Amino acid sequence: MSSVAITSKVSPLDALQRWLPKLVLAPTMLIVLVGFYGYILWTFLLSFTSSRFMPSYKWVGLQQYQRLMDNDRWWVASKNLMLFGGLFISISLILGVLLAVLLDQRIRREGFIRTIFLYPMAISMIVTGTAWKWLLNPGLGLDKLLRDWGWEGVRFDWLVDTDRVVYCLVIAAVWQASGFVMALFLAGLRGVDQSIIRAAQVDGASLPNIYLRIVLPSLGPVFFSAVMILSHIAIKSFDLVASMTAGGPGYSSDLPAMFMYAHTFTRGQMGLGAASAILMLGAVLAILVPYLYSELRGKRHD
Amino acid sequence: MIKQNKLSFSRLAIYATLLAACAVYLVPLIVMLLTSFKTPEDIRSGNLLSWPDVITAIGWVKAWDSLGGFFWNSVKITVPAVLISTLLGALNGYVLAMWRFKGSQLFFGLLLFGCFLPFQVVLLPASFTLGKLGLANTTSGLVLVHLVYGIAFTTLFFRNYYVSVPDALVRAARLDGAGFFTIFGRILLPMSVPIIMVCLIWQFTQIWNDFLFGVVFASGDTQPITVALNNLVNTSTGTKEYNVDMAAAMIAGLPTLVVYVLAGKYFLRGLTAGAVKG
Amino acid sequence: MATLELRKVHKSYGSGLADTLKNIELKIDSGEFLILVGPSGCGKSTLMNCIAGLESISGGEILVEGADISGMSPKDRDIAMVFQSYALYPTMSVRDNIAFGLKMRKMAPEAIDEEVARVARLLQIEHLLKRKPGQLSGGQQQRVAMGRALARRPKIYLFDEPLSNLDAKLRVEMRTEIKLMHQRLKTTTVYVTHDQIEAMTLGDKVAVMKEGIIQQFGTPQQIYNDPANLFVASFIGSPPMNFIPVKLEPAGNQLFAPLCSGEKAELSCALPLAAMAEGVEGREVILGVRPEQIQTTAGTPGLVPIAAEVEIIEPTGPDTLVFVTLNQTKVCCRMSPDDAPRVGQVIELQLDPEKIMLFDANSGERLRPLSATTAQSASNVTRLRSL
Numbered sequence: 001m002s003s004v005a006i007t008s009k010v011s012p013l014d015a016l017q018r019w020l021p022k023l024v025l026a027p028t029m030l031i032v033l034v035g036f037y038g039y040i041l042w043t044f045l046l047s048f049t050s051s052r053f054m055p056s057y058k059w060v061g062l063q064q065y066q067r068l069m070d071n072d073r074w075w076v077a078s079k080n081l082m083l084f085g086g087l088f089i090s091i092s093l094i095l096g097v098l099l100a101v102l103l104d105q106r107i108r109r110e111g112f113i114r115t116i117f118l119y120p121m122a123i124s125m126i127v128t129g130t131a132w133k134w135l136l137n138p139g140l141g142l143d144k145l146l147r148d149w150g151w152e153g154v155r156f157d158w159l160v161d162t163d164r165v166v167y168c169l170v171i172a173a174v175w176q177a178s179g180f181v182m183a184l185f186l187a188g189l190r191g192v193d194q195s196i197i198r199a200a201q202v203d204g205a206s207l208p209n210i211y212l213r214i215v216l217p218s219l220g221p222v223f224f225s226a227v228m229i230l231s232h233i234a235i236k237s238f239d240l241v242a243s244m245t246a247g248g249p250g251y252s253s254d255l256p257a258m259f260m261y262a263h264t265f266t267r268g269q270m271g272l273g274a275a276s277a278i279l280m281l282g283a284v285l286a287i288l289v290p291y292l293y294s295e296l297r298g299k300r301h302d
Numbered sequence: 303m304i305k306q307n308k309l310s311f312s313r314l315a316i317y318a319t320l321l322a323a324c325a326v327y328l329v330p331l332i333v334m335l336l337t338s339f340k341t342p343e344d345i346r347s348g349n350l351l352s353w354p355d356v357i358t359a360i361g362w363v364k365a366w367d368s369l370g371g372f373f374w375n376s377v378k379i380t381v382p383a384v385l386i387s388t389l390l391g392a393l394n395g396y397v398l399a400m401w402r403f404k405g406s407q408l409f410f411g412l413l414l415f416g417c418f419l420p421f422q423v424v425l426l427p428a429s430f431t432l433g434k435l436g437l438a439n440t441t442s443g444l445v446l447v448h449l450v451y452g453i454a455f456t457t458l459f460f461r462n463y464y465v466s467v468p469d470a471l472v473r474a475a476r477l478d479g480a481g482f483f484t485i486f487g488r489i490l491l492p493m494s495v496p497i498i499m500v501c502l503i504w505q506f507t508q509i510w511n512d513f514l515f516g517v518v519f520a521s522g523d524t525q526p527i528t529v530a531l532n533n534l535v536n537t538s539t540g541t542k543e544y545n546v547d548m549a550a551a552m553i554a555g556l557p558t559l560v561v562y563v564l565a566g567k568y569f570l571r572g573l574t575a576g577a578v579k580g
Numbered sequence: 581m582a583t584l585e586l587r588k589v590h591k592s593y594g595s596g597l598a599d600t601l602k603n604i605e606l607k608i609d610s611g612e613f614l615i616l617v618g619p620s621g622c623g624k625s626t627l628m629n630c631i632a633g634l635e636s637i638s639g640g641e642i643l644v645e646g647a648d649i650s651g652m653s654p655k656d657r658d659i660a661m662v663f664q665s666y667a668l669y670p671t672m673s674v675r676d677n678i679a680f681g682l683k684m685r686k687m688a689p690e691a692i693d694e695e696v697a698r699v700a701r702l703l704q705i706e707h708l709l710k711r712k713p714g715q716l717s718g719g720q721q722q723r724v725a726m727g728r729a730l731a732r733r734p735k736i737y738l739f740d741e742p743l744s745n746l747d748a749k750l751r752v753e754m755r756t757e758i759k760l761m762h763q764r765l766k767t768t769t770v771y772v773t774h775d776q777i778e779a780m781t782l783g784d785k786v787a788v789m790k791e792g793i794i795q796q797f798g799t800p801q802q803i804y805n806d807p808a809n810l811f812v813a814s815f816i817g818s819p820p821m822n823f824i825p826v827k828l829e830p831a832g833n834q835l836f837a838p839l840c841s842g843e844k845a846e847l848s849c850a851l852p853l854a855a856m857a858e859g860v861e862g863r864e865v866i867l868g869v870r871p872e873q874i875q876t877t878a879g880t881p882g883l884v885p886i887a888a889e890v891e892i893i894e895p896t897g898p899d900t901l902v903f904v905t906l907n908q909t910k911v912c913c914r915m916s917p918d919d920a921p922r923v924g925q926v927i928e929l930q931l932d933p934e935k936i937m938l939f940d941a942n943s944g945e946r947l948r949p950l951s952a953t954t955a956q957s958a959s960n961v962t963r964l965r966s967l
Contacts, residue, residue: 014653020482021401028394028453029409035450036416039427046426055430099323102316115566116324119331122562122569124511126528127555130535131330134337134544135350145349175330183570236420239513243532257514260422265518270426277422284420470667473634474728478681479655488680492671 040281043274051270064275074276077254080166084255085234087170088177092230093223095174096181101211103182104189114186117179125176129243132172133159162252165245169253172240177233181226188222189215228291235283256280338362338549345544361545362553365534369550371523372530376510378441379526383448384505390449391456391501392494396486398457399464400472410461416454424451425518432519439521447519448509455508456501459572463497464490496568503565504572507558527554582645582735582768583610584631589640591623591630591792600626602792604640608785611766615783615800617773618815623792624772628738631770633657644735655684660729661738664745666721668713674724675709678731685732699727702761719750726761739771743778755781776816780804788812810944813868813937819901821870822911825941828853830861837867839906839931841888849886853933854949865947866939871901871914873935876927885928890921904929 050060068074099117103110120128135141138157146154158164192215200210238257245253247262254262256276264273333350338361340354348355366373398410428447429438437443467490475485516526525533531554535547562569584607591601601623608614616624629635631642633654642650649657660681668677675696682692700706703723713721722742729737739758743751759782762769773779779786780800787797788811796808807813813821826837829850840848875883888904888911895901900920902913904927913929921927938947 017481017653021397021403024393024482025397025406025409028390028413028457031450031453032409032413032416035424035428036419036454037412039424040419042427043423043425055426099320102320105313105316107316107320113320113324115563116327118566118570119559119562120327121573122507122558123555124513124528124558126511126513126532127551128330130531130547130551131334133535134548135330135333137544140345140544141350145351148349148352175327179327180573183573232418236422238422239511239528242513242517243535246536257420257422260425261514261518264426274426277420277425280420281423284418288415288418468665468667470663470665471669473629473632473654474661474663474667475669475680476634476654477632477659477661478728478732479684480680484684489669489671 043277046271047274047278049271049274051274053268053270055270060271064271065279067272068275068279071272073251073254074256074259076251077256077259080253081234081255084166084169084173084237085231087167088173088234089227089230091170091174092178092181093226095178096226097185097216099178099182100185100189103186114183117182119179120176121180123176125237125239126243128172128176129240132168132175133244136168136171159245160249162249165249165253169237169240169244169255172244173233173237177230181230184222184226185219188219192218224291228287231287232284235280256283334548334552338365338545338552340545342541342543342545358545361543361549364543364546365549365553368534368546369527369530369553372525372527373553375441375520375524375530376527379444379448380506380509383445383452383509384502386445387449387452387456387505388498388501390453391458392460392491392498393486394453394457395460395462395464396490398461399467400469400485400490401482410457413454413457416451417458419451419454421451421514425514429519438519439524441520441524443519444515444524444526447515448512451515452505452508456505459497459501459504460494463494467493496571499565499568500572503561503568506561507569510558583643584608584614584736584768584770585641585643585646586627586631587641587643589627589630589637589642591626591635591638598792600792601630601637604794606787606794606797608768608770610768612784613762613769613771613782615771615773615779615786616789617776617779617786618789618795620774622789624774624789625740626792627789628661628740628770628772631736632659632661632738658732658735659738660732660734660736661740662725662729662742664741666713666725666745668721668724668728670713672712673709674705674711674713674716674727677713677724678727681728681732695731699731702730703727718746719754722746722750722754726758730761730765735768737767737769739769741773742771744773744775758782776818780816786816788815790815807937807946809946810866810868810939813939813946817870819871819912819914821868822874822909823939824867824869824907824909824911825864826867826907827864828860828862828938835861839886841886841904841906847887847889849884851884851886851931851933851936853936853938860938860947864941866941866944868937868939869911869931869935871912873932874911874913875930875932876915876919883930883932885930887926887928890923890925890927893920893923895920902927 045057046055047064048059048061049056050058050063103114107113136156136159137143138155138160141156143154143156146156159168196214196218197210200214205213236257237255238261241247241253241255241258242261247254247258257280260273260276260280263269263276329351336351336354337345339357339359340348341356341358341360344355394413398406428450432438432443432447435443435446437446471489472485475489480488510526511528512526513528513532516529517532520526520529531550534550586604586606589601589604590599592599604627606614616627618624626635630637630650633649633652633656637650640650641648644657644659669680672680678696678699679692682695687695696709697706700709703726705720705723705727708716708720708724713724716724722745725742742758743754746754755778762782771778771782779788783800785797786800786803788795788803790811796803796812798806803812803816807816810823814823824839826839829836829838831850835853836850837853838848838850886906888906890902890904891910892903893900894903895917898917899914900917902915902921904911904913915921939945940947
């Protein structure tokens with residue numbers, strides 16, 4: 001069905017039929033061209049202007065990017081993203097793989113347990129943030145629970161500790177997304193050719209060895225996808241910060257997404273916000289391009 | 303799944319680990335529920351996991367009083383946005399899988415990128431456009447935004463589903479005399495029930511849980527529930543009523559949780575389809 | 581019922597790409613059964629889709645009953661098709677599958693019921709009408725797919741490798757049934773297959789295709805007995821024709837093809853050949869001979885025998901295949917099990933010069949023996965030259 005017949009001697013109705021696929025796709029094409037790429041270009045343009053509360057098109061060159069580089073808060077946000085992203089991705093991966101491997105051992109009530117691991121993924125990051133903000137509440141949350149349970153000297157006040165507040169974000173984000181990683185890997189494990197495992201068993205390999213040396217290495221693409229998705233969540237994460245810390249204390253838990261929102265919509269620094277958005281896009285592209293490249297190259301022959 | 307009969311100790315360890323993990327994953331939900339049924343005094347005197355002295359729904363009543371209107375806003379935004387984006391996605395996927403033309407693959411690649419677009423990069427132009435259209439701060443405006451930025455995923459779902467349908471079906475139907483929409487409506491749509499479920503559930507959770515678009519494009523009475531919840535929880539005025547906060551969070555989270563419990567199979571498939579194939 | 585004629589049909593997907601179909605010329609009479617056969621990628625399915633109107637042609641004409649249909653949309657061509665994957669609509673019952681095309685043509689409901697009943701009776705699928713395709717076996721699905729095509733009573737049936745998804749036993753059964761159906765209905769049919777047995781057994785006419793070109797078009801017997809080139813010769817026939825490289829040697833008036841099955845002198849011979857056009861002497865050519873055309877010496881007296889050692893024996897039941905080596909090429913001989921030799925035994929074989937074929941080693945074209953008169957004149961020329 002690759003080519004549409006183009007010949008003379010066609011009735012108007014047939015001609016319409018031939019154009020229908022393109023007509024149907026047209027609104028989406030418009031949306032994609034304008035709403036995706038046009039708007040990216042527009043934001044790109046704005047990042048070279050001095051726009052503040054209102055868009056102005058006074059060209060200032062790279063000045064906004066220069067201001068961004070000189071901005072301490074931006075650097076805090078970027079470093080936080082590295083720290084948050086790195087920890088969030090690695091812990092989610094380790095937990096997710098571990099849970100998936102454990103669940104792959106002919107567990108009774110597997111479906112039920114899986115449901116419990118995955119439910120956080122269904123709820124809003126705002127709800128997650130609200131819940132964990134309460135759990136981590138210094139004085140009333142886990143802090144108090146641990147003391148009530150007999151750990152008298154324990155202080156658990158990371159949420160108001162400028163050096164540790166990022167770890168709170170990591171905890172909440174891992175709670176939300178690790179079940180998803182588990183689901184991805186469990187699906188991957190179920191797809192592994194059972195005869196390979198049997199062959200390894202016949203060869204005398206132990207169970208942990210089979211997983212470490214044979215099964216998990218064959219799940220390379222799943223790792224790739226999981227890292228992709230998780231880093232994408234990390235870069236876009238805005239809801240969690242907004243609801244848990246609002247970037248505080250001070251701006252110690254700021255992330256680029258938060259920075260962008262605050263400068264663009266509340267502090268009247270539209271040009272600066274646009275520049276930060278473009279840098280975020282750059283970060284996503286840096287991860288995405290190799291991924292899409294491999295995906296599309298693989299799909300070209302289908 | 304690896305067959306293993308001996309080593310009952312390690313079996314025990316596996317079950318113990320899994321149960322402990324279940325407990326950890328469930329704690330936040332349990333804490334939310336417990337707290338939401340407590341009185342503020344009880345919250346101060348007890349701890350996270352202490353049973354309420356008296357079970358009271360006052361937190362839920364208060365939460366609904368302040369969030370009820372926003373809950374309906376979310377419904378008004380979510381329902382049309384989910385339905386329209388799913389329908390459009392189905393049609394797009396049908397064209398991209400069955401009626402390829404020159405450039406359609408390139409277009410699909412362009413669209414695929416939309417699944418990974420960091421929305422920050424389109425927020426400003428989108429808000430200008432909504433202003434020009436007179437849709438700023440309206441639920442209709444949010445429907446439009448969700449439609450535009452949800453279409454990449456819905457199209458991807460259906461396209462990938464229809465790609466695995468043999469195109470001989472379409473050929474056969476064309477020889478039988480069926481046209482573009484007849485083939486779609488009579489042959490493909492009836493066999494798309496699973497992917498329609500996946501798409502509806504995916505879109506529902508995405509749009510219901512959205513915060514970014516809500517906070518940027520809506521204000522005051524038109525805000526969705528996530529924004530209202532965040533405002534409620536993060537106001538610095540007055541004394542904190544954690545029971546109300548938790549009840550409000552439960553109200554905001556319940557619709558998607560219910561859908562997840564009822565149709566978890568499709569939810570999971572949506573996540574993995576969006577992830578692995580995306 | 582209709583005649584079908586293709587004139588200079590041409591198809592390419594783009595200017596930079598190789599042509600998918602080149603200058604296709606075919607003509608079959610009303611009620612004839614045409615087979616398009618060839619390896620995968622030869623363009624046979626594309627050609628079929630072009631006839632159906634599912635793909636456009638880049639040039640030429642497709643005539644049904646003398647009228648060009650190449651600009652028409654598929655639904656207006658009055659052609660029905662049976663697909664390799666059957667392409668049954670999975671959500672519809674068997675009845676609805678068969679009725680779908682009739683409904684699309686706005687036939688009256690009573691007429692549809694009648695037609696479905698007729699087709700179901702014809703194919704013996706009446707008890708399946710309420711089922712969904714997923715509940716049917718492969719053979720039953722195959723019948724429904726045929727039923728869907730039969731229901732419309734179209735001018736032409738197209739079959740796109742309809743049996744290739746069936747297991748071997750069912751395939752033979754359905755093959756017979758299709759033949760029976762065609763004999764009864766006498767509808768013009770085009771049938772695509774890569775299976776040369778289907779091509780031989782079903783077709784009134786066979787077109788052998790390769791790389792978008794029709795290599796040969798004729799009756800199955802013509803294709804089998806008189807292949808136009810090496811490709812056709814190798815494609816049709818099972819076990820396939822043997823191809824032995826030989827260097828032709830002239831001796832006097834006669835051309836000889838030296839054959840040897842080993843180092844020793846008694847394992848060599850020079851096979852006398854019918855006269856050929858000039859210029860073949862001393863050239864490397866391919867000698868083609870079908871396994872059943874190799875006889876043991878008990879066969880025809882007077883033919884030059886060649887001794888060869890039996891290397892492998894494959895009994896197939898009705899025949900036994902005996903493999904020997906001639907000119908460093910494995911050669912298969914088909915023998916009656918009663919005459920089958922043992923491995924290691926040296927047997928004497930005869931190749932009938934009347935039956936063997938010669939092909940150009942480079943182009944694969946058939947080198948035909950000259951007819952009696954031209955052979956004479958050709959040899960005269962040769963003699964003059966040698967003077």
